[in-house]
Amino acid sequence: MATTTPPGVRKAGPKHGPADPKHGTHGHHHGGAPAPMTHRQILEALSGLMLGMFVAVLSSTIVSTALPTILADIGGGQSAYTWIVTAALLAVTATTPLWGKMSDLVSKKLLVQIALVLYIVASVAAGFSQNAGMLIACRVVQGVGAGGLSALSQVIMAAMISPRERGRYSGYLGATFAVATVGGPLIGGVITDTSWLGWRWCFYVVVPFALIALVVLQKTIHLPVVRNKKKVDWLGAFFVTAAVCLIMVWVTLAGDKYDWMSWQTAVMVPGAVVLAAIFVLVEFKAAEPIIPMRLFRNKTISITSLASVFVGVAMYSGTVFLSQYFQLSRGKTPTMSGVMTIPMVAGLFLASMGSGQVITRTGRWKAFLIGGGVFLTGGAALLGMLRSDTPYWQVAVYMALIGIGVGLMMQNLVLAVQNQVAPKDLGSASSLVTFFRTLGGAIGVAALGAALSSRITHYTKDGFAALGIPVPASGGGESGIPDLKKLPAVVRGVVEGAYGHGIGDVFLYAAPFAFVALLLVLFIKEVPLRTNTGLQQAAGAAEGTPEPAPARASATISQPALEPELVSAAAGAQSAAAYATAGTSPYGEEVPMNGSMIHGFVRGADGSAVGSATLTLISLQGRQLGRALVGPDGGYSLAAPGPGSYVLIAAADGHQPQASTVVVGDGPLGYDVMLAGTSGLAGAVRAAADGQPVADAMVVVTDVRGEVLATAKTGESGTFSFEELTPGSFTVAVNAAAFRPVALPVEVDGQGITRIEVELASGAQLQGVVRAGAEHRPLADARVTLIDAAGNVAGTATTGEDGSYAFTDLDAGDYTLIAAGYPPVATSLSVDGRGTDGHDVELGHPDE
Structure with a gap:
């Protein structure tokens, strides 16, 4: 599990220093934004x-x-x-x-x-x-x-x-x-x-x-x-330059050095199109x-x-x-x-x-x-x-x-x-x-x-x-x-x-x-201008702080930064306002026209209605004042006790919950909610040698600050999954008995499940005890050296008080073990890479 x-819940980030009045852009407010x-x-x-x-x-x-x-x-x-x-x-x-x-x-x-x-x-x-x-x-x-x-x-x-x-x-x-x-x-x-x-x-x-x-x-x-x-x-830069150059040479010389309908045109125009198509393909894969x-x-x-x-x-x-x-x-x-x-x-x-x-x-x-x-x-x-x-x-x-x-x-x-x-x-x-x-x-x-x-x-x-x-x-x-x-x-x-x-x-x-x-x-849709700078948006995205949406009516909105294709949903407030003007909610219910009404739509990251959402209105002191279920079209309406500031909480399965401060005045307030979808990470752990699934492997997910966000063990099929991860960059570390641990960076998208496959190389262990003397007692501080078949030193160790030594993360193969302390002893041995191999060493005393 x-x-x-x-x-x-957001982990506490590093504290920032005071604003720099000279630089201007280094100051912070609203949770670390410049x-x-x-x-x-x-x-x-x-x-x-x-x-x-x-x-x-x-x-x-x-x-x-x-x-x-x-x-x-x-x-x-x-x-x-x-x-x-x-x-x-x-x-x-x-x-x-x-x-x-x-x-x-x-x-x-x-x-x-x-x-x-x-x-x-x-x-x-x-x-x-x-x-x-x-x-x-x-x-x-x-x-x-x-x-x-x-x-x-x-x-x-x-x-x-x-x-x-x-x-x-x-x-x-x-x-x-x-x-x-x-x-x-x-x-x-x-x-x-x-x-x-x-x-x-x-x-x-x-x-x-x-x-x-x-x-x-x-x-x-x-x-x-x-x-x-x-x-x-750089590859994309080359192809876009080549495409532009070729088409410009054509339009410059056509009609002068050669006819518009000529073999030069038949070569240059398709050539420019091919180069442009290659550029597009490169951009999709880059x-x-x-x-x-x-x-x-x-x-x-x-x-x-x-x-x-x-x-x-x-x-x-x-x-x-x-x-x-x-x-x-x-x-x-x-x-x-x-x-x-x-x-x-x-x-x-x-x-x-x-x-x-x-x-x-x-x-x-x-x-x-x-x-x-x-x-x-x-x-x-x-x-x-x-x-x-x-x-x-x-x-x-x-x-x-x-x-x-x-x-x-x-x-x-x-x-x-x-x-x-x-x-x-x-x-x-x-x-x-x-x-x-x-x-x-x-x-x-x-x-x-x-x-x-x-x-x-x-x-x-x-x-x-x-x-x-x-x-x-x-x-x-x-x-x-x-x-x-x-x-x-x-x-x-x-x-x-x-x-x-x-x-x-x-x-x-x-x-x-x-x-x-x-x-x-004429076909460009006008979207209200945002009030955050690029640095503030980037700081909010990096620390997980919400970004204010464009100001509308009298609401103080706190929403996550929107991707380009999602901003068009902001126009929904105009539709919600139309309901208030007509005196009905999105479902035809009576809307009290005394001004104590919040209404609007709940939309997902793709702009579609989130019909499974639940909205809760609470006071600034935490007391619940109202609750509403969203309709199939994403519309909702909530009655507020009167003018004032409130907290509106929205939650839905498969989406990140959101809390926003809204200010209700004397008239109905149109307020749309944008819920960012949750994303997940899933994958499988397999052995690099034969591709077989690795069961009981420990999978750990950490964020960019190194804090552990989630852990899980793989099942019999070697699979694992994490749900409700926020989009971003993570490190996935995997370790299992008899295998070398591995860590890899992963980018989790904003929607859907990101899938990865992890291969673990065999990691054998070699351990034993070095003994010496007529009584074969454990020898402390003995020097143990492991040399692989190519003559390279694979590791060195010094025995402890109990005479023990150990080497981990070894590849399967032939090795030479040299133990020194008394007259050195060299032993040839093989490591099979399927667990822990034991090899004790007996050193003779020079007087024996």
């Missing part, structure tokens, strides 16, 4: 993250205005222009999940510092580029660093700030994004237009910002250091996958990830191709092209800051996603009408719409996902949205860049044909990025018209993608 720690950081502490910690984000965004935008000048200097056409942008996006896309996963395993602070160092080295190298190929290679390394900065900024912020408050601070990151977006083109334009600096300083100038960010991060970020020996899924496939069982995460792909297409097309439009279609300098994109950045800034503030106050976020989809779609469609002579005020309005759409969607998509995952998946889930957004952006920019090259060539030929003159070699298209100042007036007019019309077509192609993103966010 197994003995376990009773459900609901105390919330103050507004000042959060801003100090975010300052380094915002600098890192500023550096990452600046690297992209500062180059965009300088690219026409750069390629005119080092050589390269429209494909080179596109690949300088998409190379960085590709690196960001491929490495974002890896950064996110590593943040779940090792120090987040160390990772973001490594990302900054990579970025600094790549930026300096890019400044020395002599050709387009070298610049593209440096941009890849820059993208690796920028991917870490983007992903880790979201992860660290989620660890420090609760989802409810995160909207406010996400606005700060959005504002940083906006400032870098508008500042980059301006700085890049000024550097490019300054003769004594040159375009190479577009890469050097970001280095001081990165160095400052390194120093600030070291001083302001203080997060618990994770000590985790789990391995990173112990620590880069992208845990189970996350996609959550509808919100699946929809949000897919929507992010289409948002990325529309978002990056605006930031990449507008610089080309202003310089190559309107003849503006790099500096002025940066100035003219301010309306888009202003829209992004205002939308990001404003939506973050409103979300923090109201807890409502879905309306902003829908609004963002509307603005993004409308802005892209209107920019599809661009021509070289379109009035600037119209272009400014269209850009502002794009900016508002991006500002409303970019951070809030991440927020929607972070609100629905457990602390252990925070890094992976946060990077998931960034991964799909940059994946959409990378593929979109590559595809739209290829389309732009084709459209420019088409419009250029049409323009020269209309004038009745041949197409010059430098007339546009893939021959190179033209220098408008060097072109004759007639040729310049044709090239400007071709770029204006072609870039308008690019936005027209991007508009349907934005519309698909809008349709997808």
Whole structure:
């Protein structure tokens, strides 16, 4: 019979020291959870993250205005222009999940510092580029660093700030994004237009910002250091990178180097699909996958990830191709092209800051996603009408719409996902949205860049044909990025018209993608934002303390942390409230409308009704006030004596009991209960030699602190079982007579029985007594050495007062036993491995 720690009883954990006012995140409350950081502490910690984000965004935008000048200097056409942008996006896309996963395993602070160092080295190298190929290679390394900065900024912020408050601070990151977006083109334009600096300083100038960010991060970020020996899924990282690279090469070259319907397409597209399928299979089998496939069982995460792909297409097309439009279609300098994109950045800034503030106050976020989809779609469609002579005020309005759409969607998509995952998946889930957004952006920019090259060539030929003159070699298209100042007036007019019309077509192609993103966010279910930070949730999960659910009505709720796929059940309170409004309980009974009623639903871990539950209402002094059985649909109603605070206890077979504090006011209180299912551990113990079951083996289960939780002995069939174990990591130790003991780690899932099989190797024992002298008395302090057949020392022992010695855990086989004290005696013997062998030793006296 197994003995376990009773459900609901938690072993006392280690005591924590006092809160550290400097670090902020080290304080504790509510049973050991980290105390919330103050507004000042959060801003100090975010300052380094915002600098890192500023550096990452600046690297992209500062180059965009300088690219026409750069390629005119080092050589390269429209494909080179596109690949300088998409190379960085590709690196960001491929490495974002890896950064996110590593943040779940090792120090987040160390990772973001490594990302900054990579970025600094790549930026300096890019400044020395002599050709387009070298610049593209440096941009890849820059993208690796920028991917870490983007992903880790979201992860660290989620660890420090609760989802409810995160909207406010996400606005700060959005504002940083906006400032870098508008500042980059301006700085890049000024550097490019300054003769004594040159375009190479577009890469050097970001280095001081990165160095400052390194120093600030070291001083302001203080997060618990994770000590985790789990391995990173490098195989998954390889296959996802290979799949993304192959599909990007295809969309970049198709329609230019070869037809869309060609043998290259027939090889590359299926190849990318196969690589993606292998990646999915690897993730299902990996112990620590880069992208845990189970996350996609959550509808919100699946929809949000897919929507992010289409948002990325529309978002990056605006930031990449507008610089080309202003310089190559309107003849503006790099500096002025940066100035003219301010309306888009202003829209992004205002939308990001404003939506973050409103979300923090109201807890409502879905309306902003829908609004963002509307603005993004409308802005892209209107920019599809661009021509070289379109009035600037119209272009400014269209850009502002794009900016508002991006500002409303970019951070809030991440927020929607972070609100629905457990602390252990925070890094992976946060990077998931960034991964799909940059994946959409990378593929979109590559595809739209290829389309732009084709459209420019088409419009250029049409323009020269209309004038009745041949197409010059430098007339546009893939021959190179033209220098408008060097072109004759007639040729310049044709090239400007071709770029204006072609870039308008690019936005027209991007508009349907934005519309698909809008349709997808309509299906996202809005879940109230939680009020615990990632660190608090992790501390609660580690120590077994309940996690407060989102505040609702006047209840103070204490519930276990929910897995992503379970949070949707929180919406049940609205259904329960409908019963109270109608004046009936879930079963049609009269509900007293004087306010002393608690009603709602009891649901299991999968969101289904727990019809076997019993609820008990007690006072804070422990007196029972009411009791109710849950109906088949999980609904319940309980009458309370009047307004006040009470304790509601819920229990059901197969589930962990739960106690919650509820505050009843003057009106009926809708309160749902979520019961986590119990889990179990079962298995069999067998002999390694012949696979036969081992009876009467002692099986002991200990927790991570080494405390014994349960013990049991195996039956005749060698089986054992433990019921009602809480999910988590345990150590199972097994020992049996004539066998070597063994210990192994076990992860018990949250639902169902986890099954294991333990093999015990034979462990023979050899013991005996060493005697000496004529009277054959036991000899104390004699040295006994056991040597195996290979000549290795299997063990040594010194006899006690009774002359006895013993060797345990021996393999079956031949040994040599040497006993010394008097003249040594060596004896050959065999150990059969089926129990205890006895062998006494007689030593002769030298005088005998």
